[in-house]
Amino acid sequence: MNPSPDLAKPIEMLGRLVAFPTVSRDSNLELIDFVREWLRGLDADVRLTFDDDRRKANLFATLGPRGDGGLVLSGHTDVVPVDGQDWDTEPFALTQAGGRLYGRGTSDMKSFIAVALALLPTWVPRLNRPLHIALSYDEEVGCLGVGRLIQDLAGAGLRPSGCIVGEPTLMSPVIAHKGKRSYRCTVRGLAGHSAYAPKAVNAVEAGAEAVAHLKRIARRLRDSGPFDRGFDIAHTTVHTGVMRGGTALNIVPHHCSFDFEMRYLPEDDPDALLDELRSYIRDHIEPEMRAIDETAGFEIVQMSEIPVLDTRAETQIVALVHELTGTRDVGKVSYGTEASQFQRAGIPAVVCGPGSILQAHKPNEFIALEQVEACERFLGRLMERLCEKP
Numbered sequence: 001m002n003p004s005p006d007l008a009k010p011i012e013m014l015g016r017l018v019a020f021p022t023v024s025r026d027s028n029l030e031l032i033d034f035v036r037e038w039l040r041g042l043d044a045d046v047r048l049t050f051d052d053d054r055r056k057a058n059l060f061a062t063l064g065p066r067g068d069g070g071l072v073l074s075g076h077t078d079v080v081p082v083d084g085q086d087w088d089t090e091p092f093a094l095t096q097a098g099g100r101l102y103g104r105g106t107s108d109m110k111s112f113i114a115v116a117l118a119l120l121p122t123w124v125p126r127l128n129r130p131l132h133i134a135l136s137y138d139e140e141v142g143c144l145g146v147g148r149l150i151q152d153l154a155g156a157g158l159r160p161s162g163c164i165v166g167e168p169t170l171m172s173p174v175i176a177h178k179g180k181r182s183y184r185c186t187v188r189g190l191a192g193h194s195a196y197a198p199k200a201v202n203a204v205e206a207g208a209e210a211v212a213h214l215k216r217i218a219r220r221l222r223d224s225g226p227f228d229r230g231f232d233i234a235h236t237t238v239h240t241g242v243m244r245g246g247t248a249l250n251i252v253p254h255h256c257s258f259d260f261e262m263r264y265l266p267e268d269d270p271d272a273l274l275d276e277l278r279s280y281i282r283d284h285i286e287p288e289m290r291a292i293d294e295t296a297g298f299e300i301v302q303m304s305e306i307p308v309l310d311t312r313a314e315t316q317i318v319a320l321v322h323e324l325t326g327t328r329d330v331g332k333v334s335y336g337t338e339a340s341q342f343q344r345a346g347i348p349a350v351v352c353g354p355g356s357i358l359q360a361h362k363p364n365e366f367i368a369l370e371q372v373e374a375c376e377r378f379l380g381r382l383m384e385r386l387c388e389k390p
């Protein structure tokens with residue numbers, strides 16, 4: 001299938017964006033500069049906010065008339081790494097084949113950004129209400145960047161009336177997602193010769209007992225809820241993703257650490273789950289450790305948090321997205337997005353974007369051309385609405 005002629009510009013723009021290898025650990029400044037250049041000539045107010053060492057930036061642009069209100073189109077510029085993945089195409093070069101566009105970030109989520117940017121020159125001169133573009137860094141490592149952008153808006157007195165986050169939902173509106181908390185747990189033991197193991201404190205074994213308890217909590221949540229059947233995974237999940245410890249078999253390891261996360265339903269309380277782990281450690285693991293070395297024990301540090309998104313179905317932004325997509329979908333998803341941080345800042349948000357989350361983060365990530373086309377229709381209608389007299 002050849003793309004219809006009006007897809008040429010979004011595809012060209014997507015090619016430009018995919019070619020910036022904006023893996024979260026690396027700088028995104030070249031992409032940000034490119035977008036800034038693109039906005040030149042469109043009379044945009046551009047605000048940048050940076051990370052601590054100024055290697056990465058958020059961009060917030062206001063187009064059309066200034067003042068309160070207007071809509072935010074929001075996306076993250078970073079992508080997940082391709083290390084260790086077996087790609088059939090060059091991940092940072094857009095490749096078209098069989099009605100699909102391949103490349104890292106095509107689904108998650110440079111296509112939404114590309115379509116929005118490609119449409120701006122057509123619509124901006126006719127806007128009657130503000131249109132904002134919000135591009136963030138460090139979304140893929142825990143939605144760390146967008147907070148600074150949102151804080152800056154508040155400081156600048158900007159008050160958009162709604163936000164659409166273009167994460168891949170196959171253009172189906174999503175109004176709720178789970179919250180996420182991630183933690184690092186560090187275990188301090190006491191090293192020793194393994195022949196004298198009972199005189200040492202084995203940090204790996206202590207850590208393993210804590211991980212096993214997390215698994216017990218996860219099973220209980222799976223079997224007994226609470227449940228919300230609107231979510232594809234209907235219960236809160238707990239998962240350990242990384243564990244480190246030990247150096248040699250004949251040494252009792254004095255150190256262990258593991259990273260775990262909770263992805264919780266709006267009605268669940270992550271603090272209560274964490275307390276459950278803490279009291280198990282305090283009552284069942286640490287006493288035995290401290291009987292040998294009183295400085296042994298656990299430390300748990302929160303690494304990141306994505307709040308729950310729970311936008312009410314009767315909100316204006318939901319009505320607008322329903323009208324523009326021609327659906328009444330009120331989807332709920334298990335993954336977190338930046339939408340909840342906009343919502344928490346008083347900007348009601350909906351997630352709706354092209355592509356499928358099932359293609360995200362994988363080798364041979366792609367987006368179907370028909371998704372790019374659906375996104376172009378959606379954003380075209382949206383910009384048309386912003387051109388109507390208020």
Ligand SMILES: [Zn+2]
Binds near residue numbers: 076108109139167168
């Ligand atoms: Zn994403």
